Amino acid sequence: MGRVKVFNSALVLTLLIFVSWHPAAAQAQKADSSKSAPQTAATAPAKYAGSDACKVCHADEYSSWEKSPHWKTTLNTKQGPSHQGCEACHGAAANHAADPSNTAGLFDFTKASAKEINDQCLECHAGGTQHMNALNSVHAKNGVSCIACHSPHHSVTKEFMLVKAQPELCYSCHLAKKAEFAMPFHHRVNEGLIQCTDCHNPHGTEGPKQVRMASTQDAVCFKCHADKQGPFVYEHAPIKVDGCTSCHVVHGGPNAHMLKVSNVNLLCLQCHTTSFSSAPGAPSFHNQASFFQACTLCHSAIHGSNFSSFFFK
């Protein structure tokens, strides 16, 4: 622990020195201070034109928006015009309406950074069942903004305004997952039965890999595979301690039941070879040269049992 603390302290100090010294940081700080002046000026009440004014020139965009869930922003009378209509996302447009070449003050989604875009969307979409952990979004951290997946004006799906339907939307970045789901043993994602978002929350979760948690605060796998959840009198401890991925791949794989290896006995023997581990070794009467190659032939309740410490039933 002592070494860890020393390492932590050194890391923090190094970074602070680096940040305070680095020219880019200095420039950024200068930029911050220089930006603050116009921001102060901009605190004067912005002038809003209203969505009807936008419609005059941006008829197509208006039409798609008017049919989208974002139209509901017009009902937000309490928060005023800054939260209503086109200007809720694009900013006050009175000056732009008066002089179309004047785009100052408008929020340009095509030029904004991922963080700026996300901040803009989360002004309204923060919280709720999907965005409560937006702070921990791995997508956001890697520069993937909301509009990488959602298109308020040009969506192809009726729900959630996605630029592509799942799973192709996810495959467009997660290329390897397409190969995994093309394996003969796979979760039925390509078939449309389940979606990537059934297990993952692309907006961020408290756990790694943006994996959701079951409502029982357990692995998301147990939402469907409830019979494996237990609790059991005789738990197969690695399942609870390390998770289902101790033995299975999660998306799809070459082996039956998406096991990590092709022969069941080799999977078991990797742990059940006594050598200073908590797992007991395979007993001496299990002749691996004969039918014991599939341990689950006898130990069929391998995910946990209430009646057999050997997982026989």
Place this chain on the structure above:
Amino acid sequence: MNRQRTVVALGLLLLAAVWLAPRSSAQETSGQTQGVKSGDYNVQQTIDFGYRANEINGNIDTYDTFVNLGSGVRLFDYSLDMRSIDHKGLFFDNLHFSNFGYGGDPNDVSRLSIDKNKWFDFSAQFRRDKNFWDYNLFVNPLNPAALNPVGSATTGCIVSGPSSANPGLPGYCSNPSVPQTNTPHALDLVRKMQDYDLTLLPQSRIRFRLGFSHDSDQGPGFFTSDFGAMPDFPENYSFRTSTYRMGVDFRVLPRTTISYDQFLNYFRQDNAVIENPTATPQQYGFQANGVPVNLGIVWSTQTPAEALPCAAPIANATTTPPTANPICNGFVAYSQVGQPRDFMPTERLRFESNYFRKFETSGAFGYSSSDNTISNFNERMIGWTTRTSSPGSTAAGPVEAKRVSVDADWSGVYAITNSFRIEDFFHYNNWRIPAQWNSILGSLFLSQGAVSAGLNGLGAPVGNFDSSCNAGNSFSGPTCPNHAANSAADLVDAYNANFLKQDMKSNSLEFEYDLTKRISAHIGYLYTHRQIVMSTFSQTLADIYYPGGATASSSNDYLAARGNCAVATNCTANPDGSLTFTPPPPTSGPSVDSLSISENSLLLGARARPTDSLVISGDFSFGYNDAAFTRIDPRQVQSYKMHATYTPKPWATVDGAIEIHENRDNVYTVNNLEHDRMYSFNTMLAPKPQLAISFGYNYWDVYTQSNICFNYSITYLNPTPPPNTLPVSTSPPGVNTAACTIPGASVGASGLDALSTYASTDHFAHADLMWRPFKRVTADLGYGGSFVRGNTIFLNPLAPSGTLDYNYQMPYGSIAIDMYKGVSYKMSWNYYGFNEAGNTSPFGLAPIPLQDFNGSNITFAIGYSF
């Protein structure tokens, strides 16, 4: 003939399509309609239905396991969209309803969403999955082939020395040979999943959420276990889970949300296993003494280490069905019933806030408990188990297992400057599972009448200790159980308590810095501490010994004074003549194992956008753990993820990705190394609306190794092995033929050790071409194929290579024609080819059907949008 008819039909339809195409193009544009106005709503509907013709050759069970699309009329798609034109619908403003798969496809899905602006959002989802599963090599006992015919070069078992024709090791043999042609764990389940969610006042400062989910998974399957013989019992599976959700979001503070959720989960399982072998000839059953018997699925009658179901299972092969040897492992009746009921309430409080512009934070606290009870467990087996000379057993007793989980997390991001942020994430998770089973286990004995008549083993009557067995007849009635002096207790009442717990805390601290507008990087440190506690406890509460047996006399309490009651004064005499032994209280508590693991990881990442058309990102982590819970838990972890996207034109995108995970538990007793490496690229080109091309390739390389110790015994059964055969101590390549050298390993005198290896590579290629040669005609042609190759150590000489080597190819094509005002016609073709490429039939293995299948589906569909 079928194929000819299909080809002719295909040709005619194609001709019709080509004939219609130019006519259609001259007509009014249809395609996606603008819908119809109905009252205040714009209504759009699309229906796509037709017929799928299916012709698959090869192993249909494997096809159904992988694909399971059959022939018949199908609803391929139906969708309904209603949108209130003036946003003032009476009951709702928007409705979206979509469906597919009905009519017999394995996956049927319906999704519905309805909203009424600021009043409510409602979504519902119904999914049905027909899960047929029979990949016949999985858990297959790999029964050996039969004896060589008389007059063969070798007599007795099929044996042979290694040669080019037969590189295998000597095989076992069986008389008779009974191949297992299906997986013993086959399933034919139907899973139905329903989800309903309602949000009230979705835009208000306080909004309410209600939800309900119901999952069920039911159908026939099979269950195997070990009772001497290894039976494959039919089991009726039935799992049901109901989840009720209630939640409320408070958004009364600016830019802050506080949520409270309550979940109530109910799980019930109603599986039942009832096996009464029938008298008809069975795949695995034979009669014994006129009683139908199940001899299990493992047939290896001359296996040196353990012959199953016994060395000579057939006493008379001329009867129909053949008559089993009664002194053989087998079953004449089995039943198991146990109905778990589990109630799992969970409360969760969450918040997120960016109230302070430079400081964003979120967190959660949750508490969940689970109470799994089984009050009616009962198992009864009647048959014969050779190793215990037992005609059966019973088991019962109540079960209660609990799980208590506390989960909390907190995240904070502080923006020191616009370009420099500090992020901290803390996660705490503590769960514990205390569980107990009060087991009441009974041993059955043959009846005295059966023993007197010389009946033994399978089918012989089992004794019952009931009112007909009493002191008046000296416990010697014909239906009374027959004990020997060393017979086990008739009933054992025991208390079993187990405990498993994990306490986990982790914290990551990261610094994120935007070096320029186009380049940013982050560095961090993740520390995790886990404390795992396990304990087991088992205590006999009472042994009960029934009287009765050939040597019963008043001096030995009619044989009830045996085992722990050998000295009768240790036990209490019961009015029915039995003796009860009550052990003294335990002098020590349960054994407790505890393990503490500290995990340290360095996190690095960067992303860059050197030009507007190129984005590159990378995430790396390097971890070290000071202990491992299992042998394959890593002590060293390395992870590398890189992704680049190049968009030279708005219509052209090239993606490349590398994902590498390296795990090591390389202490010398384990020597575990694992890697999982993926390299991918994908290209999408859509230069014109009429043309789109995409293609890609993925290489997946998986490797794992570790030292293993195992028992291994293989010998020739031939009295005189043929010349040039392997020595008796033959072991698989890569296995150390000396005794197991891993310290602490205990696998007996014949224990060997080896470096267990598994390597698998997959080349996956895919391509898709979409082309619109005419305004109303869309053609699509594509391909997806996986080519898997691998190797592993084979301990069983009869094991086929199975999933180590195969090609799985799925080309497809379709043509869609917009014919007239929303009416379209679509014809599609999908080919499925699964072909194993390794050693599918090792020498000496009783024949198992190949897993390969090849064939096509052709669908003819009419679509109508209005």
